[in-house]
Amino acid sequence: MASISLESVSKAYARKRVLAEVSLDVAEGEFVAILGPSGCGKTTMLRLIAGFEQLDAGAIRFGREQVASPGRSVPPEKRNVGIVFQNYALWPHMSVADNVGYALKVAGVSPGERRRRSVEALATVDMDMLADRSPADLSGGQRQRVALARCLAARPSVMLLDEPLANLDVHLRAAMEREFSAFHRRTGATMIYITHDQSEAMALADRIAVMDAGRIVQFARPRDLYREPGSEMVARFIGNGLVLPVSDLRADARPGHVEVDVFGRRHAVRARRGQAPAAAARLSVHPDDLVLASDEAGGFDAEVERITYRGSHIEVHFRPRRAPDLSLSLHAPHDRAIEPGARISVRVGDGWVLPDAA
Amino acid sequence: MADLAAVMPGERRQLPALRMGAETLVLILLAVFVTAMSIAPLTRLVLAALAPEGVPDLSHAWDVLARPKVFRAALNSLHVALLSTVFAVAVGGFAAILTVHCSMRLKAIWVFGFVLPLMIPPQVTALAWVQAFSPTSPVLGLLGLALTPGSRHPLFSSWGIVLLLGVYNAPLVFLTVRAALHRVPADLSEAARAAGAGRMRVICTILLPLARSGILAGAAIAFVSAIGNFGIQAMLGIPARFPTLITLVYQTLNSYGPAALSDMALLSLLLSLITVCGIAVANWLGRRGDLRVEGLGRPAEIDLGGARRWVEAGAWLYLITTLLLPLSALFATSLVKGFGQELTWATVTLENYASALIRQASIRDAFATSFVLTIAAVLILGVVSLFLAYFLSWRRGPVVRALQMAAELSYVLPGIVLGVAMILFFLKPLPLVGVSIYGTVWIILAAYLSNFLALALRPLLGGFAQVDRALEDAARVAGAGFLQRMRDIVMPLLAPAMVAGGIIVFMSALNEIQVSILLVSSSARTIGPMIVFLEEGGSSTLAAAVGCLMVLIVLLLMSVTSLFSSRLPKGALPWLD
Numbered sequence: 001m002a003s004i005s006l007e008s009v010s011k012a013y014a015r016k017r018v019l020a021e022v023s024l025d026v027a028e029g030e031f032v033a034i035l036g037p038s039g040c041g042k043t044t045m046l047r048l049i050a051g052f053e054q055l056d057a058g059a060i061r062f063g064r065e066q067v068a069s070p071g072r073s074v075p076p077e078k079r080n081v082g083i084v085f086q087n088y089a090l091w092p093h094m095s096v097a098d099n100v101g102y103a104l105k106v107a108g109v110s111p112g113e114r115r116r117r118s119v120e121a122l123a124t125v126d127m128d129m130l131a132d133r134s135p136a137d138l139s140g141g142q143r144q145r146v147a148l149a150r151c152l153a154a155r156p157s158v159m160l161l162d163e164p165l166a167n168l169d170v171h172l173r174a175a176m177e178r179e180f181s182a183f184h185r186r187t188g189a190t191m192i193y194i195t196h197d198q199s200e201a202m203a204l205a206d207r208i209a210v211m212d213a214g215r216i217v218q219f220a221r222p223r224d225l226y227r228e229p230g231s232e233m234v235a236r237f238i239g240n241g242l243v244l245p246v247s248d249l250r251a252d253a254r255p256g257h258v259e260v261d262v263f264g265r266r267h268a269v270r271a272r273r274g275q276a277p278a279a280a281a282r283l284s285v286h287p288d289d290l291v292l293a294s295d296e297a298g299g300f301d302a303e304v305e306r307i308t309y310r311g312s313h314i315e316v317h318f319r320p321r322r323a324p325d326l327s328l329s330l331h332a333p334h335d336r337a338i339e340p341g342a343r344i345s346v347r348v349g350d351g352w353v354l355p356d357a358a
Numbered sequence: 359m360a361d362l363a364a365v366m367p368g369e370r371r372q373l374p375a376l377r378m379g380a381e382t383l384v385l386i387l388l389a390v391f392v393t394a395m396s397i398a399p400l401t402r403l404v405l406a407a408l409a410p411e412g413v414p415d416l417s418h419a420w421d422v423l424a425r426p427k428v429f430r431a432a433l434n435s436l437h438v439a440l441l442s443t444v445f446a447v448a449v450g451g452f453a454a455i456l457t458v459h460c461s462m463r464l465k466a467i468w469v470f471g472f473v474l475p476l477m478i479p480p481q482v483t484a485l486a487w488v489q490a491f492s493p494t495s496p497v498l499g500l501l502g503l504a505l506t507p508g509s510r511h512p513l514f515s516s517w518g519i520v521l522l523l524g525v526y527n528a529p530l531v532f533l534t535v536r537a538a539l540h541r542v543p544a545d546l547s548e549a550a551r552a553a554g555a556g557r558m559r560v561i562c563t564i565l566l567p568l569a570r571s572g573i574l575a576g577a578a579i580a581f582v583s584a585i586g587n588f589g590i591q592a593m594l595g596i597p598a599r600f601p602t603l604i605t606l607v608y609q610t611l612n613s614y615g616p617a618a619l620s621d622m623a624l625l626s627l628l629l630s631l632i633t634v635c636g637i638a639v640a641n642w643l644g645r646r647g648d649l650r651v652e653g654l655g656r657p658a659e660i661d662l663g664g665a666r667r668w669v670e671a672g673a674w675l676y677l678i679t680t681l682l683l684p685l686s687a688l689f690a691t692s693l694v695k696g697f698g699q700e701l702t703w704a705t706v707t708l709e710n711y712a713s714a715l716i717r718q719a720s721i722r723d724a725f726a727t728s729f730v731l732t733i734a735a736v737l738i739l740g741v742v743s744l745f746l747a748y749f750l751s752w753r754r755g756p757v758v759r760a761l762q763m764a765a766e767l768s769y770v771l772p773g774i775v776l777g778v779a780m781i782l783f784f785l786k787p788l789p790l791v792g793v794s795i796y797g798t799v800w801i802i803l804a805a806y807l808s809n810f811l812a813l814a815l816r817p818l819l820g821g822f823a824q825v826d827r828a829l830e831d832a833a834r835v836a837g838a839g840f841l842q843r844m845r846d847i848v849m850p851l852l853a854p855a856m857v858a859g860g861i862i863v864f865m866s867a868l869n870e871i872q873v874s875i876l877l878v879s880s881s882a883r884t885i886g887p888m889i890v891f892l893e894e895g896g897s898s899t900l901a902a903a904v905g906c907l908m909v910l911i912v913l914l915l916m917s918v919t920s921l922f923s924s925r926l927p928k929g930a931l932p933w934l935d
Contacts, residue, residue: 050831050835052831052834075379075834076831076834076835077834077835077836077837077838077839078837079835080837081835082835083831083832083835085828085831085832086828087826087828089826089828089829089831089832090832091829091832091833091847091851092851093850093851102833102836102838102846103836103837106836106837106838106842107837150832150836154835154836154837156835
């Protein structure tokens with residue numbers, strides 16, 4: 001296994017910039033998710049790391065070895081990467097074992113040894129019993145496991161996973177998430193996982209690189225990404241985040257905290273250490289951070305727009321009196337009887353002042 | 359990766375030794391192949407036409423093209439091509455609606471019979487029709503319908519050519535219109551029925567407008583095929599003294615030899631120009647307000663009701679007159695000693711078949727030459743088109759795009775034009791070996807490779823479109839190099855498309871006449887032109903026997919491939935419904 005580093009990598013197709021000076025360092029054995037909406041450049045990044053595309057500027061290193069720079073690129077077949085493709089890309093004319101053993105065949109491993117190692121790789125994903133089946137006879141989840149085993153058997157220095165759960169149904173997804181986690185723990189492989197699903201990325205990755213419009217906007221641990229987003233894009237993208245306009249930001253006694261005015265009420269919220277006082281700022285909150293205040297003085301005034309029953313809770317959509325064109329939502333317990341049109345008082349339980357606005 | 363070498367000693371790939379990989383090498387070879395087979399000969403043709411002495415000389419071109427004979431031939435060509443296209447569109451379009459949307463009994467057999475004329479060499483078709491409708495016709499005679507002896511043969515006229523070209527090309531229109539109709543979603547027709555439209559109204563206002571691009575594409579193919587169809591134009595037009603551009607080229611070579619090459623090049627250029635204009639007009643019409651509808655599932659069913667019996671009777675009557683009658687006349691002629699002799703138990707003989715297969719060395723050799731050339735073309739084109747389709751589908755670039763255009767051009771231009779280009783290009787001795795391949799089988803093989811490359815390419819392009827490219831990417835990351843991926847992954851996945859392409863090339867090369875008619879010599883003869891030579895030499899019964907043998911080969915091949923059609927890509931073989 002090897003570490004991966006991208007240094008100011010840029011890539012354009014027909015003058016349209018897809019990646020703009022992207023830098024990323026993935027440590028050996030780390031599980032990193034590349035998360036972003038479609039068209040943000042994450043697939044291009046994967047194909048650059050694998051060697052299917054040539055970069056325009058910058059460099060890519062695996063460990064100490066430079067594998068790509070403008071004008072010089074190690075082809076994919078010499079990079080020793082493993083890829084789990086979105087559609088699995090199992091060769092339909094080969095058996096499961098032949099699929100898994102193909103890289104070994106290419107490398108000139110003897111048939112006996114190849115078979116032993118293919119079955120061994122299949123055993124790690126509980127598929128050794130189906131070694132002689134044809135891929136067409138497998139279910140979606142089984143195909144995904146074979147694709148993992150194929151990747152594993154080649155003993156790649158880097159494993160790239162391209163939206164591997166996108167084609168599975170919801171129930172199978174949860175099971176495969178567990179599978180990926182366990183797989184990573186067992187093998188200690190350096191893994192780069194491309195996805196547009198933030199809950200998947202949060203559940204699996206050690207660190208997440210959030211991409212937007214060809215740039216990495218934040219690279220952090222899932223918890224930090226959720227609690228301390230670096231920009232409005234990240235704040236909105238992660239965990240159905242909301243961004244509120246706040247004013248009159250002043251220092252709080254506790255370090256890392258500030259006092260702000262949210263729609264006319266003072267609140268203590270978290271902020272970057274050394275956050276300077278400001279007349280206006282933006283506050284990142286999540287629906288779970290907004291709570292119904294028991295009395296009118298406890299929070300800001302708002303009017304309920306509509307409510308949605310969600311099973312475990314009810315989702316209350318509302319508009320602050322001070323900013324009626326802003327639609328927000330919060331999660332309320334069932335025991336509160338709330339009707340559309342009712343006046344409520346909302347308190348911000350936890351929030352984070354976005355640093356770029358300050 | 360340095361740490362990996364320690365884990366797996368001696369197992370991983372070595373460092374790249376050569377910068378120019380197999381991929382680049384293959385691409386260069388493809389470019390050389392297409393340049394030598396298509397681009398260079400066609401360029402040579404243009405140069406010979408417009409600059410016969412090495413300098414541009416348009417006055418010579420004008421002198422030749424302004425001759426009344428040439429002008430008349432060009433008008434005649436246009437006349438038969440346009441009228442036969444109208445016929446083919448009407449018949450082919452009707453047949454497509456009938457088989458796709460109507461509940462017709464024995465549909466599969468009817469489709470097989472309707473498409474069959476396309477698979478039979480046109481010169482054989484012409485011969486069969488001539489014999490069926492001659493005053494001494496063995497079949498019409500039996501029915502008591504024979505024409506009065508001594509009268510001029512009705513098919514030796516422009517109308518005869520139009521009719522036969524129309525019948526020959528109707529299946530081409532049928533195939534494209536059928537494909538277009540299959541794409542029209544059933545609910546569009548059903549919505550029209552629900553809105554109160556009757557059967558005819560649905561056909562005229564919903565189905566035909568939505569299949570318009572298919573109809574126009576079919577018309578373009580029929581026009582191009584008609585204008586370049588040497589077999590029918592020569593077999594009927596030469597006795598009728600109805601010269602067309604294509605027969606004029608042939609007769610110019612016959613009368614003046616290679617000395618007239620520059621005149622032939624000019625005529626060929628004119629022929630090419632008409633062809634390209636035809637395609638351009640159809641493309642332009644097809645693109646105007648093109649409506650793309652993509653539907654899946656079954657096409658809408660139109661109940662013919664009480665009219666079904668009559669429509670079916672008409673459909674089968676068409677097959678009987680255009681297929682059964684001519685072919686039975688051909689077969690009857692092949693069984694008698696002299697043309698015009700009555701076929702009875704006393705006169706029946708297998709003499710002609712014995713001559714064709716055993717006694718006449720020239721016919722036997724022509725069969726053998728055709729087989730060897732055809733198989734060589736199938737094998738070479740199989741490999742070339744696999745690689746070319748790979749680059750066109752997955753590594754598209756300006757170079758391969760140009761190669762594809764050259765291949766397409768060599769296919770759509772009339773075969774006789776390609777023949778002239780081949781003579782011009784290969785007349786001089788080849789460099790290095792110092793021998794000219796003109797007059798040998800090699801020039802015919804080169805012409806086949808040029809003409810049929812696009813034909814072999816099509817099923818493969820369709821095949822590549824259905825294969826997920828990630829399958830190749832997966833093999834790449836597994837460490838497989840270019841040639842290894844082609845062998846282990848790409849070729850097995852595309853084998854069915856390769857086989858389908860091979861079958862089509864085999865049929866076309868075995869049946870062709872227009873490509874090799876100018877290239878054959880006494881030492882290198884193919885079977886296609888043989889029939890024309892035999893008929894010209896007065897051996898009608900022998901020609902009929904050779905024609906029957908060719909039809910037999912075609913039928914055998916069609917039945918054999920139909921047996922394992924389930925393993926071939928759907929729609930790759932035109933005679934299967």
